[in-house]
Amino acid sequence: MSNVKCTHCQLEFDESVMIKEAPSLHFCCNGCQGVYHLLKEDGLDDFYDKMRNDTIAPPIESGNDSSNFDLESFKQRYIKSTNEGFSRVDLVIEGIHCSACIWLNEKILHQMEGVLEVSINFSNNKAKLIWDEETVKLSSLIEKIRSVGYNAYPYDFNEASQQSVDAKRDYITRVGVAIFGVMNIMMIDVAKYAGYFSGMDTEVLHMIHMVEFLFSSMVLFYSGWVFFKGAYYGLKNKIINMDLLVAGGATITYIYSLTILFGADGKSYFDSVAMIILFVLVGKYLEVLGKKSAMDSMDKMKSQIPLEATIIENGAKKAVMLDQVRVGDILEVRNGEKASVDGKSIVDLATFDESSLSGESLPVEKRQGDSIFSGTINTGMVMRYEATKNYANSTLSTMMNLLEDSLSSKPKIEETTNELSKHFSLTIIILAILSFIGWYFYSGDFEQSLIITISVIVIACPCALALATPIASLVGISWATEKGLLFKEAKFIETFAKADTVVVDKTGTMTTGNLSVKQQSKTLSEENLALLHALLSGSTHPVSQSIKHYLEEKHEEINALNLENIEQVSAQGMVANYASKNERKKLLGGNAKLMQMHNIEVEKSEHTVYHFSIDGVLISSFELEDAIKEDAKELIDYFKHAKIELFMATGDNHEVASRLAKELGIVQFMAEMSPLDKADKIKALKEQGRTVVMVGDGINDTLALSHADIAIAMGSGADVALAMSDVVVQNNSLLGIRDAFVISRRTYKFIKQNLLISLFYNLLTIPLAIAGYVMPLVAALSMSLSSLLVVGNSMRIKQKDSKLKEEK
Amino acid sequence: MNEVLQLELIVGVVVTFTLITIFVASAKKGNFDDQKKMMDGMLFDSPDDLRAAAEKEAKQKEMRAKKESTK
Numbered sequence: 001m002s003n004v005k006c007t008h009c010q011l012e013f014d015e016s017v018m019i020k021e022a023p024s025l026h027f028c029c030n031g032c033q034g035v036y037h038l039l040k041e042d043g044l045d046d047f048y049d050k051m052r053n054d055t056i057a058p059p060i061e062s063g064n065d066s067s068n069f070d071l072e073s074f075k076q077r078y079i080k081s082t083n084e085g086f087s088r089v090d091l092v093i094e095g096i097h098c099s100a101c102i103w104l105n106e107k108i109l110h111q112m113e114g115v116l117e118v119s120i121n122f123s124n125n126k127a128k129l130i131w132d133e134e135t136v137k138l139s140s141l142i143e144k145i146r147s148v149g150y151n152a153y154p155y156d157f158n159e160a161s162q163q164s165v166d167a168k169r170d171y172i173t174r175v176g177v178a179i180f181g182v183m184n185i186m187m188i189d190v191a192k193y194a195g196y197f198s199g200m201d202t203e204v205l206h207m208i209h210m211v212e213f214l215f216s217s218m219v220l221f222y223s224g225w226v227f228f229k230g231a232y233y234g235l236k237n238k239i240i241n242m243d244l245l246v247a248g249g250a251t252i253t254y255i256y257s258l259t260i261l262f263g264a265d266g267k268s269y270f271d272s273v274a275m276i277i278l279f280v281l282v283g284k285y286l287e288v289l290g291k292k293s294a295m296d297s298m299d300k301m302k303s304q305i306p307l308e309a310t311i312i313e314n315g316a317k318k319a320v321m322l323d324q325v326r327v328g329d330i331l332e333v334r335n336g337e338k339a340s341v342d343g344k345s346i347v348d349l350a351t352f353d354e355s356s357l358s359g360e361s362l363p364v365e366k367r368q369g370d371s372i373f374s375g376t377i378n379t380g381m382v383m384r385y386e387a388t389k390n391y392a393n394s395t396l397s398t399m400m401n402l403l404e405d406s407l408s409s410k411p412k413i414e415e416t417t418n419e420l421s422k423h424f425s426l427t428i429i430i431l432a433i434l435s436f437i438g439w440y441f442y443s444g445d446f447e448q449s450l451i452i453t454i455s456v457i458v459i460a461c462p463c464a465l466a467l468a469t470p471i472a473s474l475v476g477i478s479w480a481t482e483k484g485l486l487f488k489e490a491k492f493i494e495t496f497a498k499a500d501t502v503v504v505d506k507t508g509t510m511t512t513g514n515l516s517v518k519q520q521s522k523t524l525s526e527e528n529l530a531l532l533h534a535l536l537s538g539s540t541h542p543v544s545q546s547i548k549h550y551l552e553e554k555h556e557e558i559n560a561l562n563l564e565n566i567e568q569v570s571a572q573g574m575v576a577n578y579a580s581k582n583e584r585k586k587l588l589g590g591n592a593k594l595m596q597m598h599n600i601e602v603e604k605s606e607h608t609v610y611h612f613s614i615d616g617v618l619i620s621s622f623e624l625e626d627a628i629k630e631d632a633k634e635l636i637d638y639f640k641h642a643k644i645e646l647f648m649a650t651g652d653n654h655e656v657a658s659r660l661a662k663e664l665g666i667v668q669f670m671a672e673m674s675p676l677d678k679a680d681k682i683k684a685l686k687e688q689g690r691t692v693v694m695v696g697d698g699i700n701d702t703l704a705l706s707h708a709d710i711a712i713a714m715g716s717g718a719d720v721a722l723a724m725s726d727v728v729v730q731n732n733s734l735l736g737i738r739d740a741f742v743i744s745r746r747t748y749k750f751i752k753q754n755l756l757i758s759l760f761y762n763l764l765t766i767p768l769a770i771a772g773y774v775m776p777l778v779a780a781l782s783m784s785l786s787s788l789l790v791v792g793n794s795m796r797i798k799q800k801d802s803k804l805k806e807e808k
Numbered sequence: 809m810n811e812v813l814q815l816e817l818i819v820g821v822v823v824t825f826t827l828i829t830i831f832v833a834s835a836k837k838g839n840f841d842d843q844k845k846m847m848d849g850m851l852f853d854s855p856d857d858l859r860a861a862a863e864k865e866a867k868q869k870e871m872r873a874k875k876e877s878t879k
Contacts, residue, residue, distance in 0.1 A: 046854075046856065084872060084875055084876075085875050085879060086871075086875065099845065102845060107860065110860075110864055110867075114871075116867075116868055116871050116872075117868065120845075121841060121842045121845065122842050122845040132871060132875065165838075165841070168841070169835060169836060169838060169840075169841065172835050172840050173831075173832050173835040173836060176831050176832075176835060176840075177828055177831070177832065180824060180827070180828050180831070184820070184824055188817075201810065203810055204810060204813060207810075207813065207814060207817055208817075211817050211820075211821060214821060215824075218828075
């Protein structure tokens with residue numbers, strides 16, 4: 001059979017599994033088929049032309065919760081009124097892959113009565129929707145989005161969101177203006193430099209200088225305003241920062257060029273002024289983009305907060321807003337719902353999925369008095385618990401606040417260049433002033449003293465110094481990208497290279513995160529195999545699913561049997577009966593607790609074990625484990641070789657953690673760690689003076705990631721973990737972490753070399769300038785030459801890919 | 809000769825500053841918030857899309873007028 005494309009989503013599948021409607025109509029699922037016909041009926045089949053060669057995911061199956069969008073609590077939290085009296089909501093649209101998806105969603109909403117404006121941003125899938133509530137309900141609009149295979153959820157467009165949008169716009173404007181200015185100056189420069197060889201009328205040269213002056217003034221004072229502002233705040237706080245250096249260097253060059261414009265002899269450097277500002281500004285713009293992307297992911301996470309809680313008051317259920325829940329209130333959580341505040345269980349035998357906090361996939365059993373954490377999902381029957389904290393002090397809210405704080409207050413890593421530049425620029429400023437005073441008193445000639453002073457400043461203009469780090473980092477980053485590593489900012493290379501401690505999460509990072517059967521105690525007869533398979537089929541629990549999958553892989557054919565009275569025993573397993581013509585059998589499948597309750601003896605184990613018994617006799621036991629990733633050992637060997645200290649942190653119990661650590665050869669591990677514990681451990685390690693790298697993948701790791709000097713997320717991790725990370729290993733391979741160390745260490749070595757070159761060059765030429773042997777033009781040439789040397793040296797970083805092997 | 813150069817430079821500077829002003833105004837308005845969508849928009853300029861845009865404008869005008877009258 002050959003592969004054919006689904007008419008709707010364009011994904012290729014084997015022809016045999018497709019729904020064939022007509023010779024040219026093939027669908028991979030009912031969802032795609034439904035959406036295709038809907039679009040056709042609504043006259044929106046242009047969508048397929050606009051898709052061109054793009055593919056989209058098959059339609060998302062959304063829950064039947066659209067009525068939540070009309071709740072009063074929802075309106076209070078997410079819906080705002082516009083000045084004209086319309087309603088506005090900000091949504092995140094899930095499932096958008098290409099421009100055609102945007103077109104379709106905007107078009108289908110615009111077609112609806114009562115929709116005034118809808119605008120979807122492709123880069124973050126966020127939509128601004130303005131509509132008339134008197135004409136159409138929001139739930140109907142959401143249903144419309146869902147009907148064409150997408151999903152929408154709201155996010156809180158607050159002041160911080162507006163600020164990040166404004167910051168991005170501001171930088172786009174400043175960078176755009178700088179590009180305009182630099183491009184024009186470069187065009188005029190062609191004429192100017194040509195004039196050096198063929199000769200140029202002084203009047204024409206003056207005109208060119210005048211035009212360059214206009215454009216560079218615009219770039220320096222408009223685009224470069226952020227540096228002046230940064231320098232001002234730095235000085236106010238007695239810090240000599242990079243902004244001061246850039247603003248100072250550019251201003252001095254500008255002032256020198258002004259003297260040329262107004263009659264002094266020499267060459268103007270208006271072009272250098274504009275270029276210095278543009279290059280450094282682009283770096284700042286990328287930083288703003290990174291922060292905005294982190295904000296977008298936070299918005300997605302916030303949408304997971306429940307809208308309201310159900311409290312029991314005088315025996316009756318009442319829905320209240322989260323901030324109205326008080327300590328001592330009794331709350332009810334149904335299956336699949338999230339606990340809204342922290343509390344303690346007042347019922348026996350409840351199960352909660354705490355993966356959002358601990359990252360561990362197995363549901364946790366809760367007995368009377370056990371703690372219930374906000375944000376965890378009830379996977380068992382409807383249960384009640386007593387609130388011990390209000391919403392603001394509960395786990396979920398605390399985590400959100402901590403993450404927001406770390407996002408806005410994460411300290412900037414001081415770059416080596418900045419450190420050196422701080423002293424360097426101070427020294428140069430002092431030397432320049434001393435040169436001026438010295439020469440003025442020695443010769444009494446103001447002009448000569450000024451020319452010498454300018455030569456000192458120009459020759460020492462920190463171009464090479466400023467280039468030393470970014471150029472080397474750029475080469476390092478491009479190399480890393482080829483290896484599937486995404487460094488979100490260049491400065492992380494340096495910190496990475498200095499890192500001496502690594503903290504890794506267990507589940508999903510060192511292990512695959514999927515349970516697999518490691519050992520089966522006894523082989524099953526054909527009948528018992530069929531009985532176990534039937535029992536497992538009645539459960540969706542991850543353990544049951546793993547064993548079922550294991551049996552199906554191992555046995556080609558398993559007879560289908562029907563069981564009676566299948567009963568789930570919360571957090572223990574399942575009980576069922578099997579009745580054939582001749583006999584009746586009682587089947588039990590579950591953990592040791594279930595067996596003990598039925599007086600069946602089983603051995604204790606440090607693994608997750610599933611037991612299967614028939615009529616009180618243990619038939620077989622299955623030992624499950626979370627498989628270790630293939631390359632975990634290789635990575636640990638590298639850490640040992642590179643003298644990097646490794647810690648493993650996990651939410652699992654001590655036995656499981658200890659066994660895995662032993663297996664991998666990890667000496668230091670921490671078990672039963674909550675997200676807050678992990679973050680505290682990182683802080684403690686940092687207080688010991690270590691540079692800490694944290695590797696994680698889940699939402700539970702985000703807090704620890706935000707506290708680490710370098711946060712690494714595996715590419716398959718949660719959105720928010722990816723947003724919080726500084727480095728993303730896109731190919732999910734643990735060896736990517738090793739490559740990141742190798743690349744950053746080699747790049748950092750070259751950064752140091754570059755700094756040495758630029759400093760040595762300056763130290764050699766500055767005394768000559770002070771002595772009056774260097775004219776400003778020669779000083780400028782010397783400055784350019786040092787920059788060229790730095791660029792040339794940086795190109796050596798990635799001379800051969802085999803260097804990577806060498807470094808290993 | 810110099811006069812011609814002078815004139816060319818003046819015209820160049822005026823044109824550039826006009827373009828920069830237009831760019832700054834549109835950037836502040838949010839026209840470049842989504843560069844990807846803006847660039848892809850060029851592919852979507854069929855007569856149907858232009859008609860749809862005109863219809864959208866008319867609908868917005870009508871809705872605003874209706875809302876204003878009910879105030």
